[in-house]
Amino acid sequence: MVNEKMSKIDRLAEAINEDILAMTPEEVLQEAKVDGEDTLGFAKAMETWLQQAIVQANGSRLRNARAALERDQERSKDNVVPIGKREAKPRPEGFAPDTMAARNGKELSERDKAALEEDFDDLFDDDAWGDGEDETDQ
Protein backbone atom coordinates (compact mmCIF):
# COMPACT_ATOMS: atom_id res chain seq x y z
CA MET A 1 0.00 0.00 0.00
CA VAL A 2 1.36 3.37 -1.01
CA ASN A 3 1.92 5.85 1.82
CA GLU A 4 0.45 8.99 0.28
CA LYS A 5 1.88 11.17 3.03
CA MET A 6 5.45 10.38 2.04
CA SER A 7 7.19 12.48 -0.54
CA LYS A 8 9.19 10.92 -3.38
CA ILE A 9 12.40 11.83 -1.60
CA ASP A 10 11.18 10.21 1.61
CA ARG A 11 10.34 7.01 -0.29
CA LEU A 12 13.76 7.03 -1.90
CA ALA A 13 15.41 7.46 1.50
CA GLU A 14 13.28 4.70 3.02
CA ALA A 15 14.13 2.26 0.21
CA ILE A 16 17.85 2.89 0.64
CA ASN A 17 17.48 2.70 4.42
CA GLU A 18 15.93 -0.77 4.06
CA ASP A 19 18.72 -1.87 1.73
CA ILE A 20 21.43 -0.71 4.14
CA LEU A 21 19.71 -2.42 7.07
CA ALA A 22 19.63 -5.66 5.09
CA MET A 23 23.33 -5.53 4.21
CA THR A 24 25.75 -7.95 5.86
CA PRO A 25 28.75 -6.52 7.77
CA GLU A 26 31.04 -7.81 5.04
CA GLU A 27 29.09 -6.03 2.32
CA VAL A 28 29.08 -2.79 4.30
CA LEU A 29 32.83 -2.90 4.87
CA GLN A 30 33.60 -3.90 1.31
CA GLU A 31 31.56 -1.08 -0.21
CA ALA A 32 32.98 1.50 2.19
CA LYS A 33 36.53 0.44 1.43
CA VAL A 34 35.84 0.58 -2.31
CA ASP A 35 34.65 4.16 -1.73
CA GLY A 36 37.96 4.89 0.02
CA GLU A 37 36.57 5.31 3.53
CA ASP A 38 38.77 4.91 6.59
CA THR A 39 36.35 2.59 8.36
CA LEU A 40 38.72 1.58 11.14
CA GLY A 41 39.62 5.19 11.89
CA PHE A 42 35.94 6.11 12.02
CA ALA A 43 35.11 3.21 14.35
CA LYS A 44 37.93 4.19 16.73
CA ALA A 45 36.92 7.85 16.68
CA MET A 46 33.33 6.90 17.52
CA GLU A 47 34.42 4.64 20.38
CA THR A 48 36.50 7.47 21.88
CA TRP A 49 33.63 9.91 21.46
CA LEU A 50 31.20 7.43 23.01
CA GLN A 51 33.18 7.17 26.25
CA GLN A 52 33.13 10.96 26.65
CA ALA A 53 29.46 11.15 25.64
CA ILE A 54 28.45 8.61 28.29
CA VAL A 55 30.15 10.65 31.04
CA GLN A 56 28.63 13.88 29.77
CA ALA A 57 25.15 12.36 29.41
CA ASN A 58 25.32 10.93 32.94
CA GLY A 59 26.03 14.42 34.27
CA SER A 60 23.26 15.88 32.18
CA ARG A 61 20.75 13.28 33.40
CA LEU A 62 21.75 13.98 36.99
CA ARG A 63 21.29 17.72 36.53
CA ASN A 64 17.91 17.18 34.89
CA ALA A 65 16.82 14.88 37.72
CA ARG A 66 17.88 17.46 40.32
CA ALA A 67 16.05 20.23 38.49
CA ALA A 68 12.93 18.05 38.28
CA LEU A 69 13.15 17.29 41.99
CA GLU A 70 13.47 20.98 42.85
CA ARG A 71 10.50 21.80 40.63
CA ASP A 72 8.54 19.06 42.35
CA GLN A 73 9.42 20.37 45.78
CA GLU A 74 8.42 23.89 44.80
CA ARG A 75 5.11 22.57 43.51
CA SER A 76 4.56 20.59 46.72
CA LYS A 77 5.03 23.74 48.80
CA ASP A 78 2.29 25.46 46.80
CA ASN A 79 -0.08 22.57 47.40
CA VAL A 80 0.35 22.46 51.17
CA VAL A 81 -2.36 24.31 53.16
CA PRO A 82 -1.14 25.10 56.68
CA ILE A 83 -3.41 23.90 59.48
CA GLY A 84 -3.60 26.26 62.49
CA LYS A 85 -2.64 24.90 65.90
CA ARG A 86 -5.60 24.25 68.13
CA GLU A 87 -5.30 25.88 71.52
CA ALA A 88 -6.28 23.67 74.44
CA LYS A 89 -9.57 24.86 75.96
CA PRO A 90 -9.39 25.66 79.68
CA ARG A 91 -11.27 23.20 81.90
CA PRO A 92 -14.12 24.36 84.13
CA GLU A 93 -12.92 25.39 87.53
CA GLY A 94 -12.91 22.58 90.05
CA PHE A 95 -13.03 19.85 87.42
CA ALA A 96 -11.07 16.78 88.47
CA PRO A 97 -11.36 13.71 86.29
CA ASP A 98 -12.14 10.58 88.29
CA THR A 99 -11.20 7.78 86.03
CA MET A 100 -8.87 4.83 86.42
CA ALA A 101 -6.55 6.49 83.89
CA ALA A 102 -6.55 9.76 85.83
CA ARG A 103 -5.63 7.81 88.98
CA ASN A 104 -2.90 6.10 87.05
CA GLY A 105 -4.47 2.71 87.78
CA LYS A 106 -3.99 2.99 91.56
CA GLU A 107 -6.46 3.16 94.47
CA LEU A 108 -10.20 3.48 94.28
CA SER A 109 -11.83 6.83 94.30
CA GLU A 110 -14.23 7.77 97.03
CA ARG A 111 -17.07 7.47 94.57
CA ASP A 112 -15.96 3.99 93.51
CA LYS A 113 -15.67 2.90 97.14
CA ALA A 114 -19.18 4.13 97.89
CA ALA A 115 -20.56 2.34 94.81
CA LEU A 116 -18.80 -0.86 95.85
CA GLU A 117 -20.26 -0.74 99.37
CA GLU A 118 -23.72 -0.16 97.98
CA ASP A 119 -23.30 -3.22 95.72
CA PHE A 120 -22.26 -5.37 98.76
CA ASP A 121 -25.21 -4.16 100.81
CA ASP A 122 -27.58 -5.15 98.04
CA LEU A 123 -25.92 -8.55 97.73
CA PHE A 124 -26.16 -9.45 101.45
CA ASP A 125 -29.59 -7.97 102.06
CA ASP A 126 -31.66 -11.03 103.14
CA ASP A 127 -34.89 -9.16 102.68
CA ALA A 128 -34.15 -8.86 99.05
CA TRP A 129 -34.72 -12.65 98.57
CA GLY A 130 -38.16 -14.26 98.57
CA ASP A 131 -38.91 -16.93 101.31
CA GLY A 132 -38.40 -20.61 100.36
CA GLU A 133 -37.31 -19.89 96.84
CA ASP A 134 -34.07 -21.77 97.38
CA GLU A 135 -35.79 -24.88 98.81
CA THR A 136 -37.71 -25.91 95.72
CA ASP A 137 -34.84 -28.05 94.43
CA GLN A 138 -34.48 -30.02 97.67
Next chain:
Amino acid sequence: MQQVEIENQHHSLDEFKAALSLTEAEWTKLRCLARNRCRVGRPGEEDEVLQDAIYRVLEGKRRWPKGLNLFAFLSGVMKSIVSENRKIGFRRNIDRDIEVAADAASQDTSAADLVLESEIVTYVMALFEDDPEAEALAEGIMEGWEKDDLLGLFNGEVTRYETVRKRFRRKINAHPEIKSMIHGE
Protein backbone atom coordinates in the same frame (compact mmCIF):
# COMPACT_ATOMS: atom_id res chain seq x y z
CA MET B 1 1.65 1.81 36.75
CA GLN B 2 2.03 3.53 33.34
CA GLN B 3 5.70 4.17 34.08
CA VAL B 4 6.22 0.44 34.73
CA GLU B 5 4.64 -0.41 31.39
CA ILE B 6 6.96 2.07 29.61
CA GLU B 7 9.94 0.51 31.40
CA ASN B 8 8.85 -2.95 30.25
CA GLN B 9 8.47 -1.89 26.65
CA HIS B 10 11.91 -0.31 26.32
CA HIS B 11 15.49 -1.39 26.73
CA SER B 12 17.32 0.03 29.73
CA LEU B 13 20.10 2.55 29.34
CA ASP B 14 22.64 -0.09 30.36
CA GLU B 15 21.36 -2.39 27.63
CA PHE B 16 21.73 0.41 25.12
CA LYS B 17 25.30 1.15 26.24
CA ALA B 18 26.16 -2.54 26.05
CA ALA B 19 24.70 -2.76 22.54
CA LEU B 20 27.01 0.04 21.45
CA SER B 21 30.04 -2.23 21.68
CA LEU B 22 30.07 -2.24 17.91
CA THR B 23 32.46 -3.67 15.37
CA GLU B 24 34.14 -1.67 12.63
CA ALA B 25 31.52 -2.90 10.16
CA GLU B 26 28.64 -1.97 12.46
CA TRP B 27 29.91 1.57 13.01
CA THR B 28 30.30 1.85 9.26
CA LYS B 29 26.73 0.65 8.79
CA LEU B 30 25.48 3.35 11.16
CA ARG B 31 27.43 5.93 9.20
CA CYS B 32 25.83 4.71 5.95
CA LEU B 33 22.39 5.02 7.53
CA ALA B 34 23.26 8.51 8.78
CA ARG B 35 24.50 9.56 5.36
CA ASN B 36 21.25 8.40 3.81
CA ARG B 37 19.19 10.36 6.34
CA CYS B 38 21.30 13.50 5.84
CA ARG B 39 21.32 13.40 2.04
CA VAL B 40 18.78 16.20 1.61
CA GLY B 41 18.27 17.79 5.03
CA ARG B 42 21.82 18.03 6.39
CA PRO B 43 24.28 16.99 3.71
CA GLY B 44 27.77 16.26 4.99
CA GLU B 45 26.70 16.23 8.65
CA GLU B 46 26.20 12.50 9.06
CA ASP B 47 28.73 12.14 11.89
CA GLU B 48 27.10 14.93 13.91
CA VAL B 49 23.62 13.55 13.35
CA LEU B 50 24.71 10.03 14.32
CA GLN B 51 26.32 11.35 17.51
CA ASP B 52 23.27 13.48 18.26
CA ALA B 53 21.01 10.41 17.91
CA ILE B 54 23.14 8.31 20.26
CA TYR B 55 23.47 11.17 22.75
CA ARG B 56 19.71 11.71 22.93
CA VAL B 57 19.28 8.09 23.95
CA LEU B 58 22.11 8.33 26.50
CA GLU B 59 20.48 11.43 27.97
CA GLY B 60 17.19 9.59 28.26
CA LYS B 61 15.35 11.81 25.79
CA ARG B 62 14.74 8.88 23.43
CA ARG B 63 14.09 5.30 24.45
CA TRP B 64 14.90 2.15 22.51
CA PRO B 65 11.74 0.05 22.10
CA LYS B 66 12.15 -3.66 22.74
CA GLY B 67 11.89 -5.76 19.62
CA LEU B 68 13.28 -3.03 17.37
CA ASN B 69 16.68 -3.58 15.83
CA LEU B 70 19.30 -1.13 17.17
CA PHE B 71 20.22 0.07 13.67
CA ALA B 72 16.60 0.59 12.63
CA PHE B 73 15.98 2.45 15.88
CA LEU B 74 18.94 4.81 15.53
CA SER B 75 18.11 5.36 11.87
CA GLY B 76 14.62 6.44 12.94
CA VAL B 77 16.04 8.82 15.54
CA MET B 78 18.34 10.32 12.91
CA LYS B 79 15.41 10.75 10.54
CA SER B 80 13.56 12.59 13.26
CA ILE B 81 16.57 14.82 14.01
CA VAL B 82 17.04 15.75 10.36
CA SER B 83 13.37 16.56 9.82
CA GLU B 84 13.38 18.53 13.07
CA ASN B 85 16.21 20.62 11.73
CA ARG B 86 14.38 21.22 8.47
CA LYS B 87 11.10 22.20 10.06
CA ILE B 88 11.90 23.72 13.40
CA GLY B 89 8.78 24.46 15.38
CA PHE B 90 6.42 22.03 13.71
CA ARG B 91 6.62 19.22 16.21
CA ARG B 92 5.36 19.31 19.71
CA ASN B 93 5.63 16.04 21.58
CA ILE B 94 5.84 13.98 18.40
CA ASP B 95 9.51 13.24 18.91
CA ARG B 96 8.23 10.35 21.04
CA ASP B 97 7.03 8.51 17.98
CA ILE B 98 9.30 8.03 15.02
CA GLU B 99 6.54 7.17 12.56
CA VAL B 100 4.46 10.14 13.58
CA ALA B 101 7.50 12.35 13.20
CA ALA B 102 8.03 10.99 9.71
CA ASP B 103 4.45 11.65 8.69
CA ALA B 104 4.46 15.11 10.20
CA ALA B 105 7.63 15.96 8.35
CA SER B 106 6.15 14.78 5.08
CA GLN B 107 2.91 16.62 5.60
CA ASP B 108 4.65 19.94 5.87
CA THR B 109 4.78 20.57 2.18
CA SER B 110 5.67 24.19 1.90
CA ALA B 111 6.18 25.67 -1.54
CA ALA B 112 9.93 25.80 -1.03
CA ASP B 113 10.02 22.13 -0.13
CA LEU B 114 8.02 21.21 -3.22
CA VAL B 115 10.40 23.08 -5.47
CA LEU B 116 13.39 21.50 -3.78
CA GLU B 117 11.86 18.04 -4.01
CA SER B 118 11.13 18.50 -7.68
CA GLU B 119 14.73 19.56 -8.31
CA ILE B 120 16.07 16.58 -6.40
CA VAL B 121 13.82 14.11 -8.19
CA THR B 122 14.93 15.50 -11.55
CA TYR B 123 18.53 15.25 -10.48
CA VAL B 124 18.15 11.69 -9.21
CA MET B 125 16.45 10.56 -12.39
CA ALA B 126 19.23 12.17 -14.40
CA LEU B 127 21.76 9.99 -12.58
CA PHE B 128 20.21 6.96 -14.28
CA GLU B 129 19.96 8.33 -17.82
CA ASP B 130 22.30 5.69 -19.13
CA ASP B 131 20.75 2.88 -17.06
CA PRO B 132 17.08 2.37 -18.06
CA GLU B 133 16.55 -0.52 -15.63
CA ALA B 134 17.78 1.49 -12.62
CA GLU B 135 15.85 4.51 -13.87
CA ALA B 136 12.61 2.49 -13.93
CA LEU B 137 13.37 1.12 -10.49
CA ALA B 138 14.04 4.61 -9.09
CA GLU B 139 10.77 5.84 -10.56
CA GLY B 140 8.86 2.90 -9.11
CA ILE B 141 10.39 3.41 -5.66
CA MET B 142 9.61 7.12 -5.67
CA GLU B 143 6.02 6.36 -6.71
CA GLY B 144 5.76 4.13 -3.66
CA TRP B 145 5.50 0.75 -5.41
CA GLU B 146 5.67 -2.39 -3.32
CA LYS B 147 8.35 -5.02 -3.90
CA ASP B 148 6.01 -7.23 -5.95
CA ASP B 149 5.29 -4.32 -8.30
CA LEU B 150 8.98 -3.50 -8.57
CA LEU B 151 9.77 -7.14 -9.34
CA GLY B 152 7.31 -6.88 -12.21
CA LEU B 153 9.73 -4.47 -13.89
CA PHE B 154 12.13 -7.40 -14.15
CA ASN B 155 9.58 -10.06 -15.09
CA GLY B 156 9.73 -11.39 -11.55
CA GLU B 157 13.44 -12.25 -11.79
CA VAL B 158 14.63 -11.74 -8.21
CA THR B 159 18.36 -11.91 -8.96
CA ARG B 160 18.10 -9.31 -11.73
CA TYR B 161 15.98 -7.09 -9.48
CA GLU B 162 18.50 -7.34 -6.64
CA THR B 163 21.41 -6.59 -8.95
CA VAL B 164 19.73 -3.47 -10.31
CA ARG B 165 18.63 -2.43 -6.85
CA LYS B 166 22.20 -2.66 -5.60
CA ARG B 167 23.37 -0.64 -8.60
CA PHE B 168 20.68 1.94 -7.86
CA ARG B 169 21.71 2.22 -4.21
CA ARG B 170 25.41 2.46 -5.04
CA LYS B 171 24.73 5.23 -7.52
CA ILE B 172 22.66 7.23 -5.04
CA ASN B 173 25.20 6.67 -2.28
CA ALA B 174 27.92 7.97 -4.56
CA HIS B 175 26.08 11.29 -4.38
CA PRO B 176 25.44 11.82 -0.69
CA GLU B 177 25.16 15.58 -0.96
CA ILE B 178 22.47 15.94 -3.56
CA LYS B 179 21.10 19.15 -2.11
CA SER B 180 24.42 20.92 -2.14
CA MET B 181 25.09 19.66 -5.68
CA ILE B 182 21.90 21.30 -6.87
CA HIS B 183 22.26 24.58 -5.04
CA GLY B 184 26.02 24.76 -4.90
CA GLU B 185 25.85 25.23 -1.12
